[in-house]
Amino acid sequence: MVAKRIIPCLDVKDGRTVKGINFVGLKDVGDAVELGRKYAAEGADELVYLDISATLDGRRTFTELVSRIAAGIDIPFTVGGGISSLEDAARLLDAGADKISINSAALRNPDLIGQIASHYGSQFVVVAIDAKCIDGTWHATTHGGTVPTDKELFSWAREAQERGAGEILFTSMNHDGTRSGYPCDTFAxxxxxxxxxxxxxxxxxxxxxxxxVLTEGKADAALAASIFHYGEIPIPVLKRELVKQNINVRI
Amino acid sequence: MIAIVDYDAGNIRSVVNALERLGVKDYVVTSDAEVIRSADKVLMPGVGDASYAMANLKARGLEGVIPELRQPVLGICVGLQLLCSSSEEGNIRCLGIFEENVVRFRSDDPAVKIPHMGWNSISDLKSPLFKGISEGAFVYFVHSFHAVEGPDSIAVSDHGGRFSAALHKDNFYGVQFHPEKSGPVGAMILKNFIEL
Structure with a gap:
């Protein structure tokens, strides 16, 4: 059986990771390659690098960084943030990304999913959905959950799959940052x-x-940022605990 | 010298990066038949559609060159599939080195998702390719088609049923997973191949 995956997410601004304060032995926690390598050595199954740069220069730096990540890291990684065209996807593929994640751009232009998937395969396309439950209905949102769209979570996820998405990355904006757990019934x-x-x-x-979320929620992978970056739950500890609960993870 | 066959079928760069990480300097990315023939080892990577990859191989005049090679050859992912007898992806004849056929994953179990994507364990390991690798070691897969289990299988994995994770016949080897993305286990398998 394919193992459940544990995926740390690293935010990158102007080519530097912006979280990750508690790592002993890292010369430079801002170095996205070094931090990624550390996670890989600890047992991360994949990595996600999210570009949160706001400037064109920042974006250019990110592409250069993706090349360095591809050279330095021996597990798969996804890149996201600001990808809004087939050209953006091609540039990141050429730099060595294994997958790209698209979010708002897919909501604005759903054809983009199929365009990228037909050129580079479904395995290359992750569609991220930030959804918020409003009066019992899950709406896909943009702008960090502040702007609801008319797309409903389940129908949008199905549409994304039909258009060629290879994976869905679902974030509940009602739960994000609360550390109160995932809405497992919605995930299931x-x-x-x-x-x-x-x-x-x-x-x-x-x-x-x-x-x-990996059992009741039937999710295939769990992605997190702060619990890893601040060393609260080291990946080896997490994986050992999951094994104890008979969850199939790679050790 | 290691020749990496360039036939416009994907992840060349990942394979190059993996060789670099192993400290291998003596490699060339090429579609030149003479260069491929004279290499000590040949790597044939590949992602994407097998029928597209096979067409690209033919377009470069390599479909007759590869089967005649006598040095160790390693097909990765679609590279393995092209070394098989046939593929259901586009219903094509492949190079016919391995007698196994490539078929689509079929499962009625909704928990068995397709593509088979992620880390899965390999077992029944029987080849110097897996020297130092433990039974049940995890490697990274991304694929919707797979070679069936058969006489050439040197590793199997399970995704709604057993399939060939690796094949071997004479000087030809194939791995369905991506050693270049499989952490230290994958690096060891690549190193074993280089040292064959």
Whole structure:
């Protein structure tokens, strides 16, 4: 059986990672390659690098960084942030990214999913959905969850799959940053709707939260940032605990 | 010298990066038949559609060159599939080194997702390619088609049923997973191949 995946997410601004304060033995926690290598050595199954640069210069620096990541890291990695065209995707593929993640651009222009998938394969395209539950309905949102769209989570995820997405990265904006756990019933319903893998993001505060979303929530992977960056739950500890709960992870 | 066959079928760069990480300097990315024939080892990477990859191989006049090679050859992912007898992807005849056929994953179990993407364990390891690798070691897969289990299998994995994770016949080897993305285990497998 394919193992459940644990994926640290690193935010990158102007070519430097912006979180990650508690690592002993790292010369430069801002160095995205070194931090990624550290996570890989600890047992991360994949990495996600999210470009949060606001400037064109920042974006250019990110592409150069992607080349260095590809050269230095021996596990798969996804890049996201600001990808809005086939050309953006091609540039990052050429730099060595294994997958790209698209979010707002896919909402604005759903054809983009199919364009990228038909050129580079579905395995290259992750569609990220930041959804917020408003009066019982999950709306896909933009701008960090502040702007709801008319796309409903389940139908949008199905549409993304039909258009060629290889994975769905779902973040509940009601739970993101709360550390109160994931909405497992929503994740499970989403898994029943889709045939492609689901990455759960946003809300993990404990090992139990992650275990729950991988079992009850039927997610294929769990992505997190702060619990790893601040060393609260080291990946080896997390994986050992998941193994104890009979969850199939790579050790 | 290691020749990496360039036939416009994907992840050349990942394979080059992996060789660089192993400290290998003596390699060339090429579609030149003479260069490929004279190499000590040949790597044939590949991602994407097998019928597209096979067409690209033919367009470069390499479909007759590869089967005649006598040095160790390693096909990766679609590279392995092209060394098989046939593929259901586009219903094509492949190079016919391995007698196994390539078929689509079929499962009625919704928990068995396709593409098979992520880390899975390999077992029944029987080849110097897996020297130092433990039974049950995890490697990284991304694929929707797979070679069936058969006499040439030297490793199997399971995704809604057993399939060939690696094949070997004479001087030809193939791995369905991506050693270049499989951490230290993958690096060891590549190193083993280089040292064959």
């Amino acid at each position: 319903a989403l898994a029943d709707t889709l045939s492609i893998p689901i990455i759960a993001s946003g809300g993990a505060g404990s090992v139990t939260d992650i275990a729950d």
